[in-house]
Each structure stands twice: as C-alpha cells, then as structure tokens.
Amino acid sequence: MRVRIRTTSPPSVLLAVALLAAGCASGDPTRPTPGPAASAAPHGYVEGATEAAEQQSRLLLGDPRTGETRVLDLTTGKTHGTARRTGVTGLTTDGRFGYFHGPQGTHVLDGGTWTVDHGDHVHYYRATIRDVGELPGGPGTHIRGDSGTTVVTGPGGQASVYRRADLEQGTIGRSVGLPGIYAGPVVPDGERLIALTRDGRGPARAVVLDRDGKRVAVTHGTCEDPRGDAVTRRGVVFGCADGALLVTDTDGGYTAVRIPYGDDVPEDERATAFRHRPGGTVLTAPAGKNAVWVLDVTGRAWTRVGTGPVVAANTAGEGAPLLVLQADGALHGYDVATGKETAVTAPLLNRLPQAPAGRNTAPVIEVDRSRAYLNDPQGKRVYEIDYNDGLRVARTLELDIRPSLMAETGR
Template identity: 65%
Template structure:
C-alpha cells in the first residue's frame, strides 16, 4: 500500500521519546520497507521473539489511527516519531475500533481492516514490542453495528443479527482476511476471544435471558458457567477476566486451569433511571473500567475489588482512566479535560479549553474520545484538526499537540 508521510508540528517532545525515535529510526518510516526484510542467515539461530517483517523495539510503539467519516481521510500517527502516514480513504465510517494492532473501520460496505504495524506480545514474565509497515489487510463483510474482538490467535466478528464468524489472526498478520469459520447460534453480544476459547452470551429461545456460553476455537460448545446477563451492553477484557455489562451491574467471567466461572458485580445501591453502564473504556491491561452514568457522572468499576464507584462530574462527553491510582479523566462540555480522584470523587486537576467548537458535535456526528496508555492520554479535537497528548501524572499537562491536515473525528490507539 502506498503511503504519504507528513511530519507533524509538535511541541515539547520529551527527551526520552526523542532518544527512542533515534533508536528506532531504521524502521520508523514506511520508506524503509520493513515488510520486505527477511530473517537472519541460516548460519545463526533465530533470535528469541523474532518476527519476520518486523523490528523489535525497547519500548511500546504507540500509534493513533484517525478518520474523518465525511471526507474519508484516514491517517496513522506514529507517536514515537511524530510522523503521520496517509492511507486509503474510508468514507462514511460509523465507528473505529481496535484489538491493539489492527484498526477496524466500520462502514456500510463492510469493515476495513488496517494493520497499523505496531503491537505488543506479552509472555507473562517479559514483553516484546514490535513495529512494522502499515498496510491494508482486507475487509470483513460486516457493516455498521458489527462488533470485532480479537486475541493473539483469532478475530471474532459478530454482526447486528447476532451471527458470528471467526478469522485466523495469522492471515491478517500476512495482509489477508482469509476464509472464516462460522460460529453456531446467535449471540446477544460480541463473541470475545479469551483464554484460548470464545466467550459469548446466547439466548435459550427467542425471548430468553442471555446466558454465558463458552466455545472452543473450532466452534464446539464446552461446559459453561450457569450465569445469565439481562439486557447485555458493553464488554471489556481485563487481567481478571472478561466483563459483560448487564442490567443489574457487571458479570465477570474467568478461567482457571480450563474451568470457567462467572461472578456478579452488582451496583451497590438503587440505580437511577438512565444511569446504567452500557459501554466501557479503560487502559489496555488495566482492571479499572469507566462508563458514563447518565449525563453528569461516571461509573468507575474496580474489577479487582469488585466495586462500583459513582463519581459526580460536570456534563460528560468522554471518560477514561489508566487505573492503579491514576485520575479519572473526563472531557466535559466546557471543552476542558478534568481529573478526579477515583476514590473520593474530588476534582484534582483541570486543563484550559482544549476543543474547538461544541465537544458533543464531532465531525460526522462522532464526539471526541480519550485514549489512555501507561504514561499519556490522547484527546482528539475534530474541529481543530489536532490531537492533544496529556501527561495525566503531571496535573494534566499538555505534553504535545499534533496538528493535522484532516478532522480526526474517529480515533483509536494501537501498539498495545
């Protein structure tokens, strides 16, 4: 895939990032053609962690995928080098999601798969970080409303009709979608790959309450925990297991030595109308989830402690947190980013106005989002054609601002 490369106007690039950019400069640009590099000679053993076509790096190789649904402009912003790569247009995208490496642009004619060339492999006692060329990997025949979830082995695509197909991840990594396997039955929520299995919520009968179901990767039904989830909405994969949002709280499904269990995490008080959690956002690898609680509050779900905390805020546009003692980050209708203590609910920091225009009226009807990694948060300003990088551990300091030649109405972070 032919890519155009632009250098962003940035300010205050940290010395560590600059040093890392020099360290990885040999694979930073697409003109380096990392996808064509071959393995070492047969005279030497293949290094541990070697991946053909990719270069291993010392730090996480974060990138942002950005899209303007109106014009179709699509960019990948390399947060290490500050370069922006122009990729094929995707017009009319209704959503943009990721599994940590691939960006999925959902549109009427299907879901476009973009390999962002940045990912992490966690071996438990150590981690590998990789970067490679950015390229298109094809398209799933599933349009708006499709849910895409993936792990290191498979990618599951669940359509609005509840039907699900499973693709081999190895094919996507080689730049092709391949032929999927169809999962039996219909599903009330997304099929989620987890612990070498597929978790889902199915209905026994047309109007039955959805129940947890566990399949192997070949599509065979295995023993499932006896647990239901009324009116499911929202899901997240954490280190403690998979969380499904339900009418009465959350359902945590865990695996231990091949045995699956389900545990309810109910709201600890009466739930006001319109305040249930219906979508979750969190830092990849974190066990702290956030979700809007109506228009003026945010739920914080501590999966480790099995507790919900309702934090009263101003009018909420977007929310997220890095967890583990970090502040709750809330974009409010004043266009500023606000930080709250997740334990006490007290305000701890606030930026000036960061967004141009009405924060609730993003390009194409999509509002801004907050992406969070281990050290920074990213806030897209569609009308201002820019992305802000926030140091949430330093009083919400604006560390860098990336000026763009398009309106980034949709945004996800990869490399995780």
C-alpha cells in the same frame, strides 16, 4: 508527511528502536511453527517486524466527512497517509489492527505496531503499515480480536472466526462460522471464546467455546439486557442491566461472577460502553449525563463519580486519576476514591455538546502506560497529556485532517 509539534516542555526523547535478544521459549500456539532459521524468534514475532526496546504507539485517525485517514506515529512524530474510506461511521482496534466500520462492511488496516505481554516480560514490535482488506458486516457489527483470533459478530447474533495469522500476512483469509446465535459480541480469550447465548426469553447466559464454536463450558452466570464488553487481566466483562458479569479462567475452569451496582440504576444511567487502558482492570463508562461509573474488576466494586457534563472518560487504572472531558472543553482529573477534582486543564476544545454513550464520532480519550491522547476534530489536532503531572499538555500534534475518529495501536 511530518506533523508540526508544539511542546510546553522539552521535547520527549524519541524511543529507541533496537532488536532485543529473545528471552522466552517459542511455543506460542497462536502462530505458525517457525522453520529452523526462525527458531530463535521471540513470542509474537511476525516476519518483517522489528523488535523495539519501548512501546511503539501509533494513532489511527479518520475524518468521516471526507473519508481521509492517517496513521500518526507517536515515536517519530510522522504521519502516514492511507487510502480514503468513504462512509466510515466508526473506528475500533484490537491493539494492532484498526477496523474502519462502514455501511457495507469493515476495512481492516494493519497499524504496524503491537505488544506481546508475557506477564514477567514484554515484547514490542513495529512493522509496515498496510491495508489488509474488507470484513463483512454493516451497522451493528462487532469485531473483537486477540493474538490468535479475530471474531466478527453481526447485528443478528451470527459470528464468524478469522485467523489472526492471515491478517498478519496481509490477507483476510477464510472464516469459520460459529453455530448458534449470540446475545452480544463473541470475545476471544486465549484459546477460548467467551460469549453470551440466550435460550428462550430468559436472560443471556455466559458460555465458553473453543475456536471452532464447540461449547467447552456453560457457566451459571446470567446477564439481563447485555450491552458493553471489555477484556481485562482478570477476565472478560459484560455490562448487564443490574451491573456487570465477569467471566474468568480460574485454574483451568471458567467461572462467572456478578458485580451488581448495589442500587437500582435507571436505564439511562447504566454503564453500556466501557473504556480503559488495554489490559487494565479498572473500567470507565458514562453514568448518565453528569457522572462516570468506575468499575474496579479486581475489587469487584462500582464507584459513581459526579463530574458535570460528560463527553468522554477513561483511566490508566488503579492509582491513576479518572480523566473526563467535559462540555466546557477542558480535561478534568478526579480522585476515584474521594470523588474530588484534582486537576483541570485550560479549555482544549471548543465548548462541546454532551455525547450519547457509544456515539462513534465524539472525541475520545486513549490511555497507555504513561500518556493520554485527546482528539480535537475542529482544531485538527491531538493533545498528548501527561496524566501523572497534573494533566500537563506534553505535546500538541497538529494534523491536516479533522480526526473525528481515533484509536491507539501498539499497546
């Protein structure tokens, strides 16, 4: 079906979809070695995929009340119906696959779009949307993935590794259990896994594992009461009682750096659930009821921005505004350096209660390189926001379900 699109400016030009010449060598260790006929395929290519000239973003959407799910293609404006998922309580993504979390397990949906970033150039792909299967784990299960590995960490701290290549072929595949118990999600980082482990009653310590779970490095970094994690270009970030712990690969050796708040922060004002543009180095998190934390990973510094009642927050990164959905239903933009409000929309959603950090069905703000997306469950719509143009509403994407859950793929 096709969504109805209302624009406040001329409609955006649809992104071109074209095969591009491969511009890099084919030695990616995270994918099977291609046969002779596929030797010219670029990094990140998967059989049946099409390379595109621009980013191919799609929104995965779900209504926990009815179990209805949709995939909204932001390039074509079309929605694709997918199987009903009853009992879904949350939705996360690794950039390609959507993970619909439920009471008994997690359903995996291939969103069919992804980006492979090589630093000096980027590949964009699109493929068929399809159901993959079920991963184990109920409430409290964390799933983290990258181009080679998907790791499922259960609420008890046990973790299992799945091959990304199997998911790309439409099957869950076999898992490899990691030895030990972990104090938070095990996070893939290239050929390594970054984890927090606890020996005795002391704080958790950051360790580096290979994909079989063997320890290859133990850092000096510790993290008291870890909650929240994020992957950035500078390394993996864990939220801790006194700030954050950054685990980064420097010339082949991993180091852990503490980024403290600088002041004592009450527990209810800690940053415990990060949101950011994928790959970006500026993170956001609620700082209690009326403020937002902004963590500059590159500068290794926290900034607390007073905003008023916070429902959701995000940012595109350095130089971009801090985006905050507040209880008045409007989207507000703030300059992080000064803390001043720079723009505000008319109320887009009905007046909202403040959402506790980590609440899975509250509206969210998804951010990519040029646009932000805000879901309006009551209005059965998604707003596309040009955050570089005074928070202009570029498109209103109307739906036939209440999109209480939303995640963006293709980034």
